[in-house]
Amino acid sequence: MSKSDHPGWLTAGLGTATRDAVVMALLLGGVGIIVNFFHPEKIPFVADAEYETMVPCPEPGGLVEGLGSDDPLLKSEATFLVDARPAEQHEQWKYQDAMNVPYDYLDPTPEATLLDLARRIARSKSQRVVVYGDGDEPDTGEQLGKEISGHGIKNVFFIRGGAPALRPESENGGER
Amino acid sequence: MRNALIAFTLIVLSPTLGQAQTPACDGLKGEHAALAKKILQSEHPYDCCDDTIAACLKKKPVCALVHRLAENVCGRVSRGQSETQVRRALSRRARSMVSMGKKAQIDLKDASGVGKADAPVILVEYACARCPYCAKITPKIYEAVKKGPLAGKVRFYFKTFPIRGHEYSKETGLGFVAAHRQGKFWEFLLLAYERFDAFCIKKQVDWAEEAGMDPARFSELVASPDVRAQLVESKKEGIVNGVDATPTFFINGRKFVGELAIEELIDVLEEEFDRASGVTHRR
Structure with missing residues (x-):
C-alpha cells in the first residue's frame, strides 16, 4: 500500500497524535522541572557521584497461604491439587488426583512444566491451587506454591504438614 | 564575685556543651546541622540511655552506643540523606540489634x-x-x-x-x-x-x-x-x-x-x- 493509498483521516490522525505527544512531553517535562525546582531534595540533572545499584537479589516467588490438612477447601471441586514431592513418592501415594510437579531447591521448575500446569488449571476451571509437599521444614509444598504464585497464578495455597498430614494414618505407618 | 565567676563560666562553656560532641556532628553546618539536631533531639537510643540521643550525649560518661548512633546520624545527614531515610535507617538498625525473636540456628560445622x-x-x-x-x-x-x-x-x-x-x-x-x-x-x-x-x-x-x-x-x-x-x-x-x-x-x-x-555493617559489628x-x- 503506497502512501497515497492511506485514507486522509489516518495520515491526519497520525500527524495530530504526534504533535499532541510532543506537546504533552514538553508540558510534562516542564512541570517536572518546576516541581524539582521547588522540591527540598532536588534531583540533579547530571549525576554528581558514581551511582551504583546495590539491590539485594530476592528469591523469585509470590505469596502463598497455609491451609490445615482438614480444610474443607481441599475437598472442593474448584480446587486444583499439586504434589511437590519427587516422582517416586508421588507414584507410591498421592492425594486424590493431584498433579505431580517435583520441587527442587537448586533447579527452577522448567518453564514447560509450569506452562503445562497453568494450562491444566485453566482447563479445569479451578478457582484455587493447593500444593502439598514433604511437610518438612522448609516444606517443598510451600516453596513450590511460592514459585507457582510468582508465575502469576492466583489463589495458591499449601498444606501445612504436607503429604504426611494428608495421608491416612493407616497408610502412613503411624507417622501422621 | 563567686557568683559572677560561676555565671561567666556557664556563659562561656554552655555553647560548647550544647554541641553534639561527635566529630561527624561537629563538622555539620547550616541546614545539615539543623536537620541532625532535630533528629538527635527526637530519636532515642535502643540501649544504654533512656533519653533522646542529644540528651544522652550530654550525660558523662557518654554511652558508646549513643556516640556511635550520633556519628551515624550526622554521617548520613552529611551525605545528603533525607530525614525519612535517616529515621528509617535508625529504626531498622534498632530492629536488627535488639531483636527479641528466636535466634537463627546456623550450622557452622561445614561453613x-x-x-x-x-x-x-x-x-x-x-x-x-x-x-x-x-x-x-x-x-x-x-x-x-x-x-x-x-x-x-x-x-x-x-x-x-x-x-x-x-x-x-x-x-x-x-x-x-x-x-x-x-x-x-x-x-x-x-x-x-x-x-x-x-x-x-x-x-x-x-x-x-x-x-x-x-x-x-x-x-x-x-x-x-x-x-x-x-x-x-x-x-x-x-x-x-x-x-x-x-x-x-x-x-x-x-x-x-x-x-x-559496608560502612553500616562495620559500624554495627563494632x-x-x-x-x-x-x-x-x-x-
Missing part, C-alpha cells in the same frame, strides 16, 4: 570461616555465587575481618544460598562447596567475585586451578551427589532462618535488617563487639 577463631562476634552471610550485590560486599567484609577494623573482633562465615532465578547459581554454588572441601574456599570466592562479570561456566574449572585446586578433583566434587546434598542443606537452612534474598547477614544469630552498606566485650561507655 568456611575467616577471622579470629574465638572472636566474640559471629557474622554469617548467606549469599549466592551469582549475586552481583554479594560479589561487591563479600570481599569488602573479608578484608575488614582479615586485616581491617574488624580484625580480632569478628569471625565471618559464608553459607551458600543459590538464588534459583540466577543463571548458573547451582553450578557456581556447587563450585563454592567443592572449593571449601579442598580448603581453598576464600581464594576461589574472591577470584569468582572479582571476575564476576567475566563469568562463563566453562571458566569455572580454570579459576579453580588458579585458586590452587586440583581441577580434576574440583570437577569430580562439583558432580558429586554429596556436594549437592550439602548445598541443598545450606539453602534449606537459610530458608528456615528467613532468608529470602541475598546477601542476608546474621550477627550473633540475629538477622540483620539494616542498611546493606557495636556488637563493644557489647560483647562489656564496653558500655566512652572514656
Whole structure:
C-alpha cells in the first residue's frame, strides 16, 4: 500500500497524535522541572557521584497461604491439587488426583512444566491451587506454591504438614 | 564575685556543651546541622540511655552506643540523606540489634570461616555465587575481618544460598562447596567475585586451578551427589532462618535488617563487639 493509498483521516490522525505527544512531553517535562525546582531534595540533572545499584537479589516467588490438612477447601471441586514431592513418592501415594510437579531447591521448575500446569488449571476451571509437599521444614509444598504464585497464578495455597498430614494414618505407618 | 565567676563560666562553656560532641556532628553546618539536631533531639537510643540521643550525649560518661548512633546520624545527614531515610535507617538498625525473636540456628560445622577463631562476634552471610550485590560486599567484609577494623573482633562465615532465578547459581554454588572441601574456599570466592562479570561456566574449572585446586578433583566434587546434598542443606537452612534474598547477614544469630552498606555493617559489628566485650561507655 503506497502512501497515497492511506485514507486522509489516518495520515491526519497520525500527524495530530504526534504533535499532541510532543506537546504533552514538553508540558510534562516542564512541570517536572518546576516541581524539582521547588522540591527540598532536588534531583540533579547530571549525576554528581558514581551511582551504583546495590539491590539485594530476592528469591523469585509470590505469596502463598497455609491451609490445615482438614480444610474443607481441599475437598472442593474448584480446587486444583499439586504434589511437590519427587516422582517416586508421588507414584507410591498421592492425594486424590493431584498433579505431580517435583520441587527442587537448586533447579527452577522448567518453564514447560509450569506452562503445562497453568494450562491444566485453566482447563479445569479451578478457582484455587493447593500444593502439598514433604511437610518438612522448609516444606517443598510451600516453596513450590511460592514459585507457582510468582508465575502469576492466583489463589495458591499449601498444606501445612504436607503429604504426611494428608495421608491416612493407616497408610502412613503411624507417622501422621 | 563567686557568683559572677560561676555565671561567666556557664556563659562561656554552655555553647560548647550544647554541641553534639561527635566529630561527624561537629563538622555539620547550616541546614545539615539543623536537620541532625532535630533528629538527635527526637530519636532515642535502643540501649544504654533512656533519653533522646542529644540528651544522652550530654550525660558523662557518654554511652558508646549513643556516640556511635550520633556519628551515624550526622554521617548520613552529611551525605545528603533525607530525614525519612535517616529515621528509617535508625529504626531498622534498632530492629536488627535488639531483636527479641528466636535466634537463627546456623550450622557452622561445614561453613568456611575467616577471622579470629574465638572472636566474640559471629557474622554469617548467606549469599549466592551469582549475586552481583554479594560479589561487591563479600570481599569488602573479608578484608575488614582479615586485616581491617574488624580484625580480632569478628569471625565471618559464608553459607551458600543459590538464588534459583540466577543463571548458573547451582553450578557456581556447587563450585563454592567443592572449593571449601579442598580448603581453598576464600581464594576461589574472591577470584569468582572479582571476575564476576567475566563469568562463563566453562571458566569455572580454570579459576579453580588458579585458586590452587586440583581441577580434576574440583570437577569430580562439583558432580558429586554429596556436594549437592550439602548445598541443598545450606539453602534449606537459610530458608528456615528467613532468608529470602541475598546477601542476608546474621550477627550473633540475629538477622540483620539494616542498611546493606559496608560502612553500616562495620559500624554495627563494632557495636556488637563493644557489647560483647562489656564496653558500655566512652572514656
